[in-house]
Amino acid sequence: MVMSQTVLPAGFPLLEELERRKQLQGFVDRSHSFSIRPIHLNETSPDTSSVPLTNKTEIHYLPLLNSTRYTTGRPYGWGSFMMTPSVGFQNYVSGGVEGGNKWFRFRFQPEVLLSENRSFNGFPDYFPSSVNQARFRYWNTGDFPELFADSWNITPWWGQSKIALGYGAFELGLGTENIWWGPGQWNALIFSNNAQGFPHVSFNTRKPAKTFLGNFEGQLIVGRLENSMRPATQHPSLNSSLGRGFTGDWRYLNAVNITFNPFFAKSLFVGINRSQQQYSSDMGNSFVDFLPVLEPFQKIVYGFERDEEGRDQQTSVFARFVSVPAKTELYVEYGRRDHALNWREFILNPEHARAYLLGFTKLVSLESSPFDLQIRAEMVHQQESVNRFVRYPGLGGNITWHTHWRARGFVQNGQPLGVGVGVGSNAQTVEIALVDGIQKRGILLERLENHQDFFYRAFGQDSRMRPWVDLSIGFIFANRWNERLVTNSKLQFISTNNYQWNQNQLSTVAEFSQADIKVNALFQIDFVYQINTKKNIIK
Template identity: 50%
Template structure:
């Protein structure tokens, strides 16, 4: 009883101090930036080019970013609370999306591919008690999830099998059920112990590995955050060789449970149901900034996933990221059948980011591979096998007005399989695509790829031109998306009448801050050529003509920080 009384007294004390603190209206801003944040992360990245500071010398190859300096002024009440427990009120965020007649867009946390309206709400608190840090920031999502014109059932059996090949070896359903969608999740929450520059803890936060601004080959903010244990740096570690950042994770992934197609008859004929098991994910990412080359960052990431039913209790079962890279290391009786039957799906990527602050310029790239090479010789001679890549840049140009700049940024993401597939696999069908696997199915969580969100085997090119001033921005966005190219060449590669399904879009961007309220918006017009690989009624082999579709995508992001900047 004495313990309970002391606990109640402590709780009342904390509540009273917190109440006074809220009345003081001087809150503490969260000291990290959510991975892939539409506003703050872009501004932080831009500021590295405009006003380079050693204390902000993060590689951005491992995110979220933990800020070394808080954006607040301390007062006496804050100090009083900090003696026991320090609280932070996190910004309230409301993200609204609208798709007129087909899903479009990616990189939106817990939100799903949707037609109609969709809303995401998040907010919460964060704090610390000495070296114990916590954050409670759930995400609530509601989506209208209307039906739409999807993949047709009028194709030949061979074409249907080709389409379900990727649905059965992945997890990317056309539609998330047959009714409106609602989901509540822990979102960007976590509990950790911090010691100097190192942190260990459990979290459901989104993780982003790689230098990309719009996509990542491995982990991004495209899917809902998954529960994981993490050992990571929270700021660069300085050594005599340069600076290092790193993260080691073990996580739990779940399948969506939704069928691939909206057509129930097709699903009954061709779709392979999920087994109901969860997948264990182990990942490692390391970045290195050489001491002798300022602004250069080099990165390496590796992930393994497999269904838990295949797991044992050895060290390699829990930490396969430390295994050898060459397949010949796992040969038994002249083959790797025993190893392959373990159900492993692995990906590896290398990346770079080069900043030239005095020119306001950065260039970056990422190259990934989703299959082991037989040996180092095969890896060097045949780098095209099972590869994907990403390239991008960011350029800041002075306008002559203080704090106002032109920003030009662009990125290409290519996940379509190379022509190597025609040599490596029988016939002209090819094998698997990026983020798919025969045993582990999709490199995904709850029905969305963990990395590239623009589609399985798709290619996308994006360019943005804008005028920026602080967090304010006005600009235009041009985008070209070649959808599901691996499927197209598997199903229609020898059919002269069929052409790739390509989306061309023009977007208007407008971000503005009024004191505390911050608005970030996008209005995008999408024109699809050969939508869903449908042909015009007048189409022939000699004069091919595809079906076209026009759609509208709108996004409104409202952020209201309770704290005073």
């Protein structure tokens, strides 16, 4: 049996990028923002919307995804569901079935991760106490362990599973699927597929809701987040003397996304995300305790005395512009993790506690070639602005994106829910590729500034010290071998400059010395196997 609707998990390798590219080419409904994911394919692609939903229940197999990654030397990589930033071998498998009718849908898509969790040379134990305290400032306000297990480990999970009741453009569901909010392609400021999905109840649109003002999409969720319960470093002495343990409590999450596509600018999508989390032991019993996203934004209205409630709040606004004639998209997302005193303070001081990302995609048709040239780029910036020098005592600043003194970071099982490049880190990514449908051959260039907020707090006033910066190049090859099998592979070489801030000595020259440069590699290959060829989404 062939069901009329297939849900593509958030950040699914190759296929999500393909749907996004189809929109630039005019093959996919332009009213879809790609700012709330997972994507309901029958609402974006004419190829899967020709069969109307009926009262008859239908079931079909979902594509089987197998992702294998091997990383040498030190951790690298983000945005791969349950996969962790670790050294050695990892293998992720996901698959299942989905079905339903006009009113009810279910998707059973569990996942399992096999990981080696090899130890590596992480943060050293010989820095002076001031440096160690600066580093643990960010570990103690978050949950970002160096190792996610002590040896080989198998982790099963419900994965991209969900059950939902639907009517028209709306649905109410319960699931553990990954959520992605905002227009980003490699990162998102609030939710992405960087961490394992979490249990949540969701009221959301499954297609744009059409009104006289334009199209609206949205999602309101409440969920449960867990900590990893892992120590921060691989040095027990540092962990015991400086580390802050977890209580074992879980965190209550409430978040909302609203996306608007105005009738007078059909190529423009604008939206807002807001999230609030706190440990369950800090919660009250009032209505707004369960829906805190309804609370005022301004602190002067919200109340300063409520800081003891331990709520961590983040807000981002975003925009995406799509030009089909130019085969181009431009997007931006700007967020704050500490709300302003009032609107005047926000206007005068917009850079406080902010993070942002910018990106674009451009397709160029090539004459006498079946391939198009695709250029994609994105930059994400989490490092605190220079505002920290005038707002806080001293020169160290406060904390950074995805961290919080009481709520211990916007994370699930030790991984950030949004930006995966590292705490207080900045990244710039450029990809140049030849594409033809799902086929792709390309090069990836990436620059990663690691833990910049820690660096400037610990070493910023020492002119002899240099930051830890990774420069990498990756080679991408994706191919459809037959109507069932697609592979997507990446071999990435990472030149690591001043790893862990030069463990052996201070740098005495303006540039990185050759001794401070190490090269590591990351290889990943994804196999997507289409079991149900009658419902082929890899064409």
